[in-house]
Amino acid sequence: MVLVAGGAGYVGSHVAKALRNAGRQYAVLDNLEKGHEAAVLGAPLLHGDLRDQDGLRAALRSAQPSAVMLFAGYTSVGESVRNPSKYWANNVLGLINLLQAAGEVGVRRFIFSSSAAVYGEPQSIPIPEDHPKEPTNPYGESKLFGEKLIRWHCEAAGAGAISLRYFNAAGADPDGELGEDHRPEEHLIPLAIDAALGRRPELTIFGDDYPTRDGTCVRDYVHVTDLAAAHVLALDHLEDSTGHVAYNLGSERGFTVREVVETVASVASRPVPHSVGARRAGDPAVLVASNALAKERLGWTPRYADLSTIVEHALKWRAAHPNGYGIEA
Ligand code: UFG
Numbered sequence: 001m002v003l004v005a006g007g008a009g010y011v012g013s014h015v016a017k018a019l020r021n022a023g024r025q026y027a028v029l030d031n032l033e034k035g036h037e038a039a040v041l042g043a044p045l046l047h048g049d050l051r052d053q054d055g056l057r058a059a060l061r062s063a064q065p066s067a068v069m070l071f072a073g074y075t076s077v078g079e080s081v082r083n084p085s086k087y088w089a090n091n092v093l094g095l096i097n098l099l100q101a102a103g104e105v106g107v108r109r110f111i112f113s114s115s116a117a118v119y120g121e122p123q124s125i126p127i128p129e130d131h132p133k134e135p136t137n138p139y140g141e142s143k144l145f146g147e148k149l150i151r152w153h154c155e156a157a158g159a160g161a162i163s164l165r166y167f168n169a170a171g172a173d174p175d176g177e178l179g180e181d182h183r184p185e186e187h188l189i190p191l192a193i194d195a196a197l198g199r200r201p202e203l204t205i206f207g208d209d210y211p212t213r214d215g216t217c218v219r220d221y222v223h224v225t226d227l228a229a230a231h232v233l234a235l236d237h238l239e240d241s242t243g244h245v246a247y248n249l250g251s252e253r254g255f256t257v258r259e260v261v262e263t264v265a266s267v268a269s270r271p272v273p274h275s276v277g278a279r280r281a282g283d284p285a286v287l288v289a290s291n292a293l294a295k296e297r298l299g300w301t302p303r304y305a306d307l308s309t310i311v312e313h314a315l316k317w318r319a320a321h322p323n324g325y326g327i328e329a
Contacts, residue, residue: 002026002235003063003107005050005098006071007043008035010180011113011169011227015069017041017178018228024235027063030072036325039178050094053101060101067109067235068102070095073142076186077117077282080139091142092149099153109238110150110161111231114246116220116287118144118165125254126290129165129246137282151244160241162234167220167250167289169227171310172317179317180224181324189221189311192261193318196268203272205257207279210286216257218286220250223304223313233298247298250289251305260307267311 002019006012007028012035019026020041028040031049048059050072073091074080080087102110117140118133135141147163154161170189172179180190188203195203208215230249255263265272294300304310 001063001065002067002069003029003060003065004069004071005029006035006073006113008032008037008039008045009071010182011166011224012069012071013039013041013178014173014224014228015071015231016043017173018225018232022232024232027065029059034182036181038325041177050097051089053097056097057101057104060105060107064105065107067111067238068098068107069111069231070098071113073113075139077137077139078186078280080142081137081282084138087138087142091139092145095146095149099149103153103157108157108159109235110154110159111234111238112146112150112161112163114147114163114165115140115143116165116167116248116250116289118147121284122287125286126252126288127248128290129248129293136284147244147246154242154244158242160238161244162238163244163246164227164230164234165246165248166227167222167248167287169224170221171223171225171304171313174225174304174313176316176320179321179324180314181321188257188260189264189314190318192264192272193268193311193315195274196264196270196272197319199322201273203261203274204277205261205274206277206283208276209279212256212285214256214258217283218254218256218288220252220254220288221260221307221310222249222251222302223310226302226304229303230294230298230300233300237298247294248289248291249294249300250291251302252289252291253305254286254288255307263307263311264315267308268315
């Protein structure tokens with residue numbers, strides 16, 4: 001039994017579906033603050049919050065998982081800069097509670113949702129896992145500290161863990177059952193789609209004076225279903241191993257913000273109204289993963305590597321769900 005903490009959220013729900021497709025037994029634990037009940041497909045949903053130690057203990061005792069996957073946590077870089085304590089309380093203290101409770105019921109396998117934000121401003125591109133880690137915001141710091149907490153926990157408990165450092169998670173379930181519904185939405189692809197569909201007046205491009213081919217930031221977009229597949233591979237890889245390892249999950253290809261806007265316009269067959277605004281604080285110019293280690297050690301190959309396919313799936317879900325997981329229009 002795998003406990004998917006945060007399994008009602010964007011990445012967590014896609015991973016839960018991949019577990020279901022792989023015939024694994026799992027349960028979702030979520031406080032539904034950011035997640036959506038409708039994103040939990042045919043699995044038990046345990047309501048619980050990582051900050052509630054007693055509730056967490058009770059959930060783990062009842063589920064008796066052999067592995068825990070952790071997606072629960074706050075993910076907004078900008079908010080983390082404005083309110084760091086909120087990130088320490090959830091992403092760090094919540095993880096400590098989870099590790100304690102998991103230790104009490106003898107969980108020996110952990111998969112941790114980490115981020116490219118652990119690296120900070122890159123010194124070389126593509127970024128390998130052993131690149132220096134100097135996060136430039138509390139969100140990235142909370143993920144880096146989370147990896148360290150897990151590493152020490154594994155050492156003490158003889159357990160095994162894999163941290164997966166996502167680059168830009170994007171797209172939606174190709175079957176159209178799941179999608180991206182952040183509130184507020186801050187990510188480029190859904191915002192560009194909403195501008196194309198006339199659901200927002202325009203997209204603001206955050207800066208066009210970066211040292212890149214067209215002046216806008218370069219990011220490595222990876223399909224959320226490919227991320228999900230990597231989690232199932234990671235779980236199998238952990239079977240009897242101990243200790244902690246981190247893998248990048250990215251496509252090794254970078255696209256500028258303008259290229260993404262053009263791709264959305266082309267896939268939607270509609271223009272994306274946009275203007276250029278100021279840089280967003282804390283945005284590195286270029287973030288592109290080296291994914292060699294995940295390919296070699298996990299046998300992972302992104303299946304939907306093409307940006308147009310990523311945008312097509314995101315568009316399909318967003319067009320069909322104007323209110324996300326809310327009431328249908
Ligand atoms: N962008 C815009 N306009 C917008 C929104 C985004 O121009 O309205 C730009 C950003 O400046 C950035 C790119 O589009 O250059 C992608 O931005 P996202 O907000 O979609 O994603 P980020 O690259 O900021 O964030 C992602 C993850 C974070 C992670 C971070 C690592 O969502 O969880 O990568 O730096 F921390």
